[in-house]
Amino acid sequence: MITVRNALEEDVPALVEIGVRAWAAAVVGVADLEVRRDHARHAFEQFLAGRWLRVSVAELDGVRAAWAAREALNDEISDLWVDPPLQKRGLGSALLAAMEAEIVAAGFEAARLQTHARNVSAVGFFQKHGYSVNWLSIDYSERLDRDVESVGLRRQLVADEPIGYGPGGF
Template identity: 50%
Template sequence: MFYFGANAGVLLIHIRNAREGDANLLSEIGIRAWQNAMASIGEADAMVDAARSAFFNFVAGSWITVTVIEWNGHAAGWAARETLDEKISDFWIDPAFTGHGLGTALLQDIEKDIAAQGFDTAMMQTHSANSEAISFFQKRGYAIHWLSIAYNPKLDRDVPSVGLSKALESTDDGTYGLVLV
């Protein structure tokens, strides 16, 4: 648990593993964050039902790989490492909860888990037009290392993606360069 001082009092951030019954809640957070990310790309309205189903099916089937962040008792976002390796496969913060440091806290927790499992690099990928996500990760030490373009049949067009990675450098105190901001 993390406590943050604020003008309105103390804010409680709690990071936990997902639970088997979280699929509806987390898929709705995912869809809201996905719609926000897709706004610059367009065509999200045409794909929202398929995306909602994909989010639900993923969380329902892979909840054991999902980490949830709560803010004052409310689920505010989640991240997944689908194959439990150094790759962050999903990272979603509900747009209603952005700007409070929740993404940073969640990312640091995921990086700590990656490092604890012996990996020295954290990686993720996103759509190349998702400038908000790219900026978020770059501000936290990630660098773009590749660009890929693959055909997406749902969009009937090529979709460019970027891969980002960050070296998790060990510090003298046993942590991996993780400082809660």
Template identity: 50%
Template sequence: MPFIRHARAGDVERLTAIGLDAWHSAIAGLSDGERMRRVAEAVFFRFLSDHWLSVLLVEAEGDIRGWTARENFDNAISDLWVEPSAQGRGLGVLLLGEIEARIVKDRFETVTTKTHARNDRAVRFFRKGGYGVSWLSTAYSPQLDSDVEFIGLRKILGEEGGS
């Protein structure tokens, strides 16, 4: 049975591997992921080393399978990654529900996140979870070393369909 817990400093390498694999899967067709893999790995490792206290992870089948973060402990989900082989089994839904519950507990009325605009799977995931598109923009992505179109998503919490 899957369970969610706070990350520990010793989880950083495993979390980096999950984030990197999920990122690589998400950018397929968007960029040369192999060329950017080292840069992305360094970005994930640095983020997780600096912000592991903001990370919740899900364990299933005896191993960590995904994680989510609120980098600044505000109402923005900065990351939500599930290893590709474990996607489609409800682990992302568990992580999303838990992080939304914590955002509600911290008395925020909305939750936001963003992804690259061509990450159809992530956009569908959040839309299914009650998120609506709130903005589109282009910004520099250090993982891809190029400008990327991003989509911002927002959900009002506590409404029907919300947390």
């Protein structure tokens, strides 16, 4: 059974490990895993140590299996990481729904996120859930010492109200 809950400070070490494993699976062919793994671990540790209150955790049968965050508490989902051996079991979908509900509750009408363009499984996952590619960019990554293609995705969560007078608009 999948449950989604707010993260606790004691979750941080387990969430770091989930993040590192999911990151490693996502960057195959984009980054040198052995060179960048320690940097990724440090980045996850720093992020989660200071922002665990902005993180939601998905558990599968009581075991931490995935996490997501809205780092700036705005309309952007900054992180969504599912432990690779546990993917395709509904964890990402449950977390995405929780993040979208938070975004709507905060007064935003759409959700946005980004990933690297070669992360075909992530792009496909979000498209399956109604997200559309909104932009594509190529930026130099100093950490990776190479150009990295990023893709931005967006999904309208609240239907636009017609503008006009009376029922149905003009």
